[in-house]
Amino acid sequence: MSRSGRFAAWWPGGATDPEEGHEPDPRFTFANERTFLAWSRTALALVVAGLGIVQLLPPFPGVPIGRHLLGVPLIVLGAVLAIVAYGEWVRNQRALRRGDPLPRSVMPWILGATIAGMAIISAIVLLVSALR
Amino acid sequence: MTDPEATDPDASDPEQSETAASQTAEGDAGLALERTSLSWTRTAISFAALGGVVLKENVITGLIVLAVVPLVWRLGRPPRSGSPPGGLPTVGGRRIRLITVSIVGVSLLSLLVAVLGPSVPGALHR
Numbered sequence: 001m002s003r004s005g006r007f008a009a010w011w012p013g014g015a016t017d018p019e020e021g022h023e024p025d026p027r028f029t030f031a032n033e034r035t036f037l038a039w040s041r042t043a044l045a046l047v048v049a050g051l052g053i054v055q056l057l058p059p060f061p062g063v064p065i066g067r068h069l070l071g072v073p074l075i076v077l078g079a080v081l082a083i084v085a086y087g088e089w090v091r092n093q094r095a096l097r098r099g100d101p102l103p104r105s106v107m108p109w110i111l112g113a114t115i116a117g118m119a120i121i122s123a124i125v126l127l128v129s130a131l132r
Numbered sequence: 133m134t135d136p137e138a139t140d141p142d143a144s145d146p147e148q149s150e151t152a153a154s155q156t157a158e159g160d161a162g163l164a165l166e167r168t169s170l171s172w173t174r175t176a177i178s179f180a181a182l183g184g185v186v187l188k189e190n191v192i193t194g195l196i197v198l199a200v201v202p203l204v205w206r207l208g209r210p211p212r213s214g215s216p217p218g219g220l221p222t223v224g225g226r227r228i229r230l231i232t233v234s235i236v237g238v239s240l241l242s243l244l245v246a247v248l249g250p251s252v253p254g255a256l257h258r
Binding site for chain 2 (some may be wrong): 026027030031033034036037038040041043044045047048050051052054055068071072075076078079082083085086089090093
């Protein structure tokens with residue numbers, strides 16, 4: 001799929017023939033909506049965590065930017081997660097309308113990889129702070 | 133001893149079975165609506181929690197985030213409308229887009245507060 005086609009696939013109605021598909025079972029539509037909302041709350045929780053780290057934690061001795069190093073990526077990840085969750089909602093809803101199998105979600109991969117990365121950065125910041 | 137015919141769905145009257153299935157589906161649809169509504173409420177509460185954290189650091193930004201809370205709560209309330217064939221649910225799509233834009237906006241505001249705002253080091257210890 002081309003880049004513009006991929007973008008259009010994320011936009012409701014952008015890559016869908018108006019005559020194609022049918023109204024899915026409302027329970028599936030609601031379930032898709034709840035999944036999106038759950039990811040949205042995860043995104044908000046990441047923003048709260050990032051803000052809390054930057055604003056409330058005591059500074060790491062010897063690592064002046066330590067709190068920002070840990071907090072800012074979490075806030076950015078919150079924004080990214082919200083956007084990707086929207087794309088997932090659109091793709092799932094489109095698949096439901098067409099009766100296609102649900103596409104594989106990339107959200108757990110993004111979240112898992114970022115949390116692992118944050119854990120490594122946290123360990124490095126703590127070690128550097130402890131050694132100085 | 134239970135009557136095997138009473139518990140075996142295949143052995144029961146097809147018409148009764150269809151009615152029961154329809155009632156179950158309607159019941160599930162109702163609960164799905166309620167669960168979704170509660171999910172919207174939880175999302176609004178999450179916005180409120182974020183607003184509270186931001187409010188501690190920057191009053192104006194915190195009030196902006198808190199102003200989103202009634203909007204989110206209201207978004208979870210409108211009656212569901214059917215979607216046109218081939219399209220996404222019109223109302224649902226707009227609501228989902230609004231939530232996404234709100235979260236991205238709030239994240240950017242939080243980023244500004246985190247980077248530019250005055251920090252309170254060690255506030256957790258006080």
